[in-house]
Amino acid sequence: MKAKRYIAAILLTGLSKFATAQTPRIDIKVKGLYPEGTVYDAAQAKFFVSSVVDGTIGTVDKQGKYTKFYQDKSMRSTYGMKVDAKRNRLWVCVSDANYSQYSDSSTFKKLGRLIALDTKTGKKVADIDLAKLYNGKHFINDLTLDEAGNAYVTDSFSPVIYKVDANGKASVLAQSDLWKGEDIGLNGIVYNPAGFLLVADGRAGAIYKVDIKNAKAINKVKIDQFLPGADGMLLQDNNTIVLVQNKGVDKIFQIYSIDNWQTAKIKAATAATDRFQQPSTATMADGKIFVLNSKLNELADPTKKPSISFPLQEAVFKPAE
Template identity: 40%
Template sequence: MSALTTFRRPTLPLFSLALLGLLATSCKEDSNVTPDAPDTITFTQSALYPEGVQYDATNNRFLVSSQTRGTVGQVKDDGTYSAFAEDAQLVSTIGMHVDDARNRVLVAVSDPGYNTARTTEATRRKLAAVAIFNRDTGQRIAYVNLGALRPNAAGHFANDIAVDGQGNAYVTDSFAPIIYKIDAQGTPTVFLENAQLGAPAGSFGLNGIVYHPDGYLLVAKSDEGALFKVPLNNPASFAKVTTSVNLRGADGLLLYNNTTLQAVANNQSTVYRLTSSDNWTSTTSTGTFTTPAVYPTTLARRGSDTYVLYSHLNALQANQQPPVSDFTIQEVDF
């Protein structure tokens, strides 16, 4: 071959170039696809015993409470657990509410006696408070002592939280017949107090609570298996929602839309789908989801999906040894 001989690169056919372009475009598009949310998320934290769960869509994580630790945790889809907020005043964390409009997380704080490092005679079964954290940083914004409004009550247990459109928070007390209100400036008051909302000593009364945009609260009462409607403009006119559904053990609530409420009955291992056609004067069940015997407690909304927390609080109450290590956030399928 002479020194003047030259080599030419082979030319790709036009259809090959087009195919390569399509493949490159497809790969670029696939890289931007958000993976489907998992049906089941299991995380490992020995003896954590979470009761509350919320989904923080901004930060793509679930938040979980703990009856045994002074912390609020965060759980990723792959089951990775880490601390979201830790504070010396957190004894046991119970129900939670992610208030996206105000970039905050509200956490009910109580003392059932299971956090051996922090429970005291002064607070055991007598603590009702709410801690408020920045949703993005986990820094504490406020701590509100609700039990101090009724210091002579036989007991206190802040359980669950709802927030209305103006930023007012409403908190149930399971050991006193009280719903508290914390206004947007952090000032607490007794919103509703009535003996009809009480429970026998040692029993859980008021529990899950949600705000309905038509101007009222829907509140579960565990010992009675009842649901109450409480108007914001006249709470004393509260009324029991008529239903034939057995809601005994009612725990967390989730208002899926204006006419559909989802409710966990922990001791029934059941999530109920309730609907109403008369503005929650009455309700009927239009579906159920049965869980294993894992003491389901609360619900979280993620897009159009609902997830329920398998708390295993029955094992904690029975002092099971070794303690439960694996906890589950499970999608609900009615």
Template identity: 40%
Template sequence: MKTKYVLFTFLGTIGAALTACEDHQLSPNASFPERINFVAPRQYPEGIAYSAQLDRFIVSSITQGKLGTVDINGNYADLITPPELISSMGVRVADGHILVCNSDQGVSIKSTPQTATKTAELLVFNLNTLQLERRTDLDDLYNSPRHLANDLAIQPDGTVYVTDSFAPVIYKITSTGQASVLVENPLFSSATFGLNGIVYHPNGYLIVAQTGAGKLYKIDLKNNNAISEVDKLPNLPGDGLTLLNQDLYVVTGSGSRVAQVRSTDDWKTASIIKTDEIGYSQATTNVAVNGSVYTLNARIGEIGAAMGNASLLQAKEYSIQKFK
């Protein structure tokens, strides 16, 4: 049985801390190249965010259970290496806090039989002190033999939504830290990876990728969390999602391309208006900075190939690619 911890050490409430926009839209002092190569031994960085405060990208690590930074010149540095973080997945920065999904695919240096494929947590760190301020357990909320917290989206009022790739659920964590299952549906089930990337749309709904089914779904938060498929799209096995100027940028094709997807009817239907296939390899997700989208080439395919033998995961070279 996995040991559970929920930690609260805020001076105030996280609701006050997370009511601002995500800190990844603008960095006026930075001139970004089209491609940033960086070296980080055995990082396997599944998630990416950008902190204007740090003036750096923040990347996660499936194998090391830590967070690191990458500047525009490709210099990598460890940022946070907490013992509680087994395998860091999706990451966001919002108003002085770093939020990260904590999971365990069994290939982390911190993996144990008690936590492997059984972990779904949300960890919140103070961006100034780098201290853990909240640890919210999610996997106990839904009875499933397997769990993997994958990605997260933040609503302006501070509510956080987290996808589980191994259980057919989306979790909800309020601004005061109360966790629950937002929705559970067989549509989200998959024999491989189910729910993956997720974004919050300012019109009051979520858009989520179901990788195994190759579909996008809309969850209408203003209509009793009604679930509907985004129609008229081809098979689109999405990983990470980023919303920029009302268009959705979907990492797809096993990380070999990014599709720009647009809707004219509030995401009842959508179409792919552009695909960028240059410079992507085993990519996972992306982030919007200065009006552009930057995608993380994370060597994600090596994770699946090495299941059961983490010693095979020795890569050190990664990159961040601009959508063109």
């Protein structure tokens, strides 16, 4: 009987460990890196990652090996990024919003740039000043691209979305009093081929739809869930997006719409046992969704020692009840 009870206890322990196991991870072991943005480049089979601490842009292979790709102290911090595969360009959001070790009074909450690097050589091929387009504080946070190579960029400290066309000409595409307020506002953004943008507002916990041809047509998507700390977004198909939420929730959601994004519902979400750590942005790699554990919340606590690992973690969804 004792032997049977012992075996049963082992089985139960094993099942318990299996039930709480985290999803697969690619471990980026670079002490104090604190990356916020990531994107997968299928041509090189590598991820690009940013850094809010020193502005470094690096590559990460599927074994977690990190290699510096580009560094320029004038960039202060780097955030969201996207690859334009047709043009071999890596677009990167650059600002001085919070935790840069190179921050100073001339750039703090003032710097707002969008740069492009050649994905093969690392040479900078574009450097666009967005801050001059709108009078206010600036935090250039995330971007999306359309088929023509136009970039649409969010400013988390000003209520605007910028457009940078394929020739590098920048303008304010949309602005709204709906997006005004303190703290981080507009953040993740996706382009829908139907001709509109979906943008996450972490301050309001909402998603907005913006018509590209008529950018004054801004509508809040009706959704039966409040999403404070909504961060990066990823388009899976015209009717489905992936949304990353932090602010202590630290979950990833699949959200879908059947009426062209007038309304939307939560389709599925990651489990609490996956234990994401201040997730920020998501990217698709070989049909799987990987989410960056930025751990940026640690930087607000001066007593914490710098983390040595920042995993890219697979998002595995369970249907919403």
